[in-house]
Amino acid sequence: MSDIAQSTSQSPSKSDQSGHDHHGPAKGITRWIYTTNHKDIGTLYLWFSFIMFLTGGCMALVIRSELFQPGLQLVQPEFFNQMTTMHGLIMVFGAVMPAFVGLANWMIPMMVGAPDMALPRMNNLSFWILPFAFAMLLSTLLMEGGGPNFGWTFYAPLSTTYAPPSVTFFIFSVHMMGISSIMGAINVIATILNMRAPGMTLMKMPLFVWTWLITAFLLIAVMPVLAGVITMMLMDIHFGTSFFDAGGGGDPVLFQHLFWFFGHPEVYIMILPAFGIISHIVPAFSRKRLFGYASMVYATASIALLSFIVWAHHMFTVGLPLAGELFFMYSTMLIAVPTGVKVFNWVSTMFRGAMTFETPMLFAIGFIVLFTIGGFSGLMLAISPADFQYHDTYFVVAHFHYVLVPGAVFSIIAGAYYWLPKWTGHMYDECLGKWHFWLSMIGVNLTFFPMHFIGLAGMPRRIPDYALQFADFNMIASIGGFLFGFSQLLFLYIVIKCIRGGKQAEANPWEGAEGLEWEVPSPAPYHTFSTPPEVK
Amino acid sequence: MATVSHSSDAHDSHDANHNSGDHQSYYVPHQSHWPIVAASGLFLLMFGTGQMINHPDSPLRWLSVVGALIIIWMFFGWFRNVIEESMGGLYDEQMDRSFRWGMGWFIFSEVMFFAAFFGALFYVRQLAVPWLAGDGSNAMTHELLWPDFVAQWPLMTPPDTSAYSGPQQIIDPWHLPLINTVLLVTSSVTLTFAHHALRANKRGALASWLALTLLLGAAFLVIQAEEYVEAYTKLGLTLESGIYGGTFFILTGFHGLHVTMGSIILLVMLLRILKGHFTPQQHFGFEAAAWYWHFVDVVWLGLFLFVYVF
Numbered sequence: 001m002s003d004i005a006q007s008t009s010q011s012p013s014k015s016d017q018s019g020h021d022h023h024g025p026a027k028g029i030t031r032w033i034y035t036t037n038h039k040d041i042g043t044l045y046l047w048f049s050f051i052m053f054l055t056g057g058c059m060a061l062v063i064r065s066e067l068f069q070p071g072l073q074l075v076q077p078e079f080f081n082q083m084t085t086m087h088g089l090i091m092v093f094g095a096v097m098p099a100f101v102g103l104a105n106w107m108i109p110m111m112v113g114a115p116d117m118a119l120p121r122m123n124n125l126s127f128w129i130l131p132f133a134f135a136m137l138l139s140t141l142l143m144e145g146g147g148p149n150f151g152w153t154f155y156a157p158l159s160t161t162y163a164p165p166s167v168t169f170f171i172f173s174v175h176m177m178g179i180s181s182i183m184g185a186i187n188v189i190a191t192i193l194n195m196r197a198p199g200m201t202l203m204k205m206p207l208f209v210w211t212w213l214i215t216a217f218l219l220i221a222v223m224p225v226l227a228g229v230i231t232m233m234l235m236d237i238h239f240g241t242s243f244f245d246a247g248g249g250g251d252p253v254l255f256q257h258l259f260w261f262f263g264h265p266e267v268y269i270m271i272l273p274a275f276g277i278i279s280h281i282v283p284a285f286s287r288k289r290l291f292g293y294a295s296m297v298y299a300t301a302s303i304a305l306l307s308f309i310v311w312a313h314h315m316f317t318v319g320l321p322l323a324g325e326l327f328f329m330y331s332t333m334l335i336a337v338p339t340g341v342k343v344f345n346w347v348s349t350m351f352r353g354a355m356t357f358e359t360p361m362l363f364a365i366g367f368i369v370l371f372t373i374g375g376f377s378g379l380m381l382a383i384s385p386a387d388f389q390y391h392d393t394y395f396v397v398a399h400f401h402y403v404l405v406p407g408a409v410f411s412i413i414a415g416a417y418y419w420l421p422k423w424t425g426h427m428y429d430e431c432l433g434k435w436h437f438w439l440s441m442i443g444v445n446l447t448f449f450p451m452h453f454i455g456l457a458g459m460p461r462r463i464p465d466y467a468l469q470f471a472d473f474n475m476i477a478s479i480g481g482f483l484f485g486f487s488q489l490l491f492l493y494i495v496i497k498c499i500r501g502g503k504q505a506e507a508n509p510w511e512g513a514e515g516l517e518w519e520v521p522s523p524a525p526y527h528t529f530s531t532p533p534e535v536k
Numbered sequence: 537m538a539t540v541s542h543s544s545d546a547h548d549s550h551d552a553n554h555n556s557g558d559h560q561s562y563y564v565p566h567q568s569h570w571p572i573v574a575a576s577g578l579f580l581l582m583f584g585t586g587q588m589i590n591h592p593d594s595p596l597r598w599l600s601v602v603g604a605l606i607i608i609w610m611f612f613g614w615f616r617n618v619i620e621e622s623m624g625g626l627y628d629e630q631m632d633r634s635f636r637w638g639m640g641w642f643i644f645s646e647v648m649f650f651a652a653f654f655g656a657l658f659y660v661r662q663l664a665v666p667w668l669a670g671d672g673s674n675a676m677t678h679e680l681l682w683p684d685f686v687a688q689w690p691l692m693t694p695p696d697t698s699a700y701s702g703p704q705q706i707i708d709p710w711h712l713p714l715i716n717t718v719l720l721v722t723s724s725v726t727l728t729f730a731h732h733a734l735r736a737n738k739r740g741a742l743a744s745w746l747a748l749t750l751l752l753g754a755a756f757l758v759i760q761a762e763e764y765v766e767a768y769t770k771l772g773l774t775l776e777s778g779i780y781g782g783t784f785f786i787l788t789g790f791h792g793l794h795v796t797m798g799s800i801i802l803l804v805m806l807l808r809i810l811k812g813h814f815t816p817q818q819h820f821g822f823e824a825a826a827w828y829w830h831f832v833d834v835v836w837l838g839l840f841l842f843v844y845v846f
């Protein structure tokens with residue numbers, strides 16, 4: 001029997017026993033609650049992430065309002081501490097990570113030619129744990145003694161001996177996020193390793209798939225360490241152990257080691273998928289193949305491996321032995337090499353390309369420029385003796401916001417614009433998209449660039465009041481913060497408008513885009529690649 | 537293979553997923569309500585446990601029990617679902633590989649969970665305790681905090697004796713822990729015999745070897761419990777006895793929990809075998825349980841060496 005005959009005959013196959021393969025989505029709310037469909041789950045993740053982005057953003061605006069002028073105006077210092085803590089936790093675990101998982105859900109099966117994620121029911125569970133976890137985390141704000149107030153890094157003994165009672169619920173909610181992340185990562189790895197279409201060898205995989213493969217490995221390696229460290233906190237708080245108490249022979253610095261063994265790979269978990277997205281968008285709008293595909297893969301892998309041996313660069317001022325200071329300084333600086341390879345490759349891809357500047361490309365170029373600035377300030381912070389001056393100042397705040405906001409967040413937005421036509425079947429409003437970009441670009445730089453200066457001048461982070469000399473730059477940062485925050489409502493409007501209508505999108509709306517996801521129609525059918533395509 | 541040259545019609549959806557002959561398409565289950573049951577059960581368990589810890593008198597503490605029951609119900613239902621699909625022939629080799637990758641990476645995550653506690657143990661022994669006694673450049677730390685403190689491992693006298701009284705004695709590795717080592721290593725061997733019996737389709741031998749494995753696991757747990765009772769009642773070795781007690785109980789405690797989990801999994805496997813499940817060719821459920829059991833065994837060897845002996 002020929003293949004064509006097979007594909008048209010209605011011979012019953014085993015997949016028909018389940019009787020669902022041809023169906024579209026179920027009706028009503030159960031579609032979203034019971035779904036096993038990677039596109040539905042991707043959508044859920046992305047919307048959840050956006051809601052968390054706005055929630056954490058509101059907290060950032062509380063912080064920026066208080067810091068608009070010196071002195072205490074709006075909030076109590078205790079509440080200010082809860083805002084800085086919750087803002088960080090929500091943005092990291094609720095906004096950035098779920099957004100990347102949402103993009104992975106939507107795109108990876110289509111990019112590798114798979115019918116769905118490898119373990120679709122577990123995929124649903126990974127998502128649905130999150131609303132519960134964040135409901136519990138947010139509810140701590142209403143508890144007696146207030147919510148977590150010890151910073152998103154929750155250093156002991158601030159988070160143990162001196163923590164509010166709600167820390168118990170904080171610990172359990174982080175446990176839930178960890179369970180969700182590990183299951184999500186296992187699903188991504190199993191999908192990539194097992195579900196690729198015939199002919200798609202590892203070195204033919206799209207870079208978003210590669211970067212997520214490595215990200216998933218990082219997640220599985222470090223989320224359990226986070227679970228371990230919060231369990232030790234729980235034991236110290238409630239069961240009389242002394243892991244982080246020197247009086248019993250433990251050490252508060254042990255907390256920092258364990259936390260940053262998780263925490264440093266965690267920052268790469270939030271940036272490697274971004275590298276993947278940018279590596280799709282830049283070639284598409286330069287109408288050239290990506291420069292140095294293989295070196296991109298190796299650079300990603302090197303960054304991931306190095307991320308396990310650099311954690312104590314967050315702890316230079318805590319009293320490390322000199323050998324430790326030197327080791328962690330040099331190993332950290334080494335990361336600049338593979339990161340530099342990436343930036344070089346993106347720029348080389350654009351070099352002499354037939355470039356156009358649609359919104360995804362604008363955000364991608366914004367990413368390259370501003371992420372590089374964040375990378376350079378990271379290199380400054382890696383210099384141990386210099387870090388004694390920068391540590392816990394606004395310079396650090398400027399650094400990691402540059403890599404996370406115009407870094408991770410810009411890449412997510414770029415990816416959203418790039419794939420919106422595929423998701424919705426409509427083109428977004430290009431004019432409004434450009435407005436969104438420029439407002440975000442100006443807002444983000446107004447907010448975070450002055451922080452370099454006030455940080456170098458010595459303004460400490462996480463303090464609701466400051467000396468008069470920092471007043472001007474703080475006011476500029478606050479204005480920028482509101483500009484950036486409200487620009488994101490424009491993004492919301494553009495996305496809703498795009499879902500509800502707009503110019504019909506072709507299967508491949510971008511002249512230079514390549515990959516299997518552009519070979520299925522737009523909007524992508526509910527089930528794609530039930531039979532794997534052949535990749536040559 | 538029917539997959540060849542489908543690329544063109546695969547793109548315009550629908551009719552492409554009819555295959556026959558040797559190719560079977562990857563089974564994507566229809567909607568399932570088990571995940572949301574699991575997520576709500578987990579939430580109730582976590583929230584209720586938090587209440588139990590923070591407000592022991594609050595009636596909300598019972599939510600933890602409700603959550604635990606929901607999770608148990610969910611495991612029954614979800615796995616029954618999967619077993620029925622598997623025995624209904626819906627799974628192909630690719631699905632089998634997904635399960636293998638899934639279980640393998642799950643065990644890797646468990647390895648990293650224990651790595652955190654082993655890391656803490658090594659850090660405390662090699663660095664934190666000696667530093668408190670003035671090692672390295674920490675002479676002033678020693679002088680200013682607890683000048684009488686002497687570094688030793690096992691740490692019998694914690695620095696701040698008013699807050700933490702150290703253990704009077706520690707567990708002798710060559711009695712109960714040695715017996716436990718023998719039990720657990722033997723159980724790994726008997727489990728391997730069971731696996732061989734399954735592959736040779738000797739159902740009687742399979743059930744007996746597996747039952748013996750379970751018995752050894754249960755004996756391990758009984759002895760571990762006896763050791764804990766002894767530690768608390770006779771040796772003064774408790775969670776509160778400074779960092780030695782902390783590292784001892786967190787490592788052996790989580791290991792014991794894993795043995796308990798592994799035993800429950802093996803018990804389920806035994807019941808399934810008695811019901812006639814698994815074939816010599818297809819028995820990944822059994823293999824996954826065996827992987828887990830061997831992993832727990834390896835962790836124990838690390839514990840025996842670094843917690844008890846050295």
Ligand SMILES: [Cu+2]
Nearest residue numbers: 264311313314
């Ligand atoms: Cu770092």
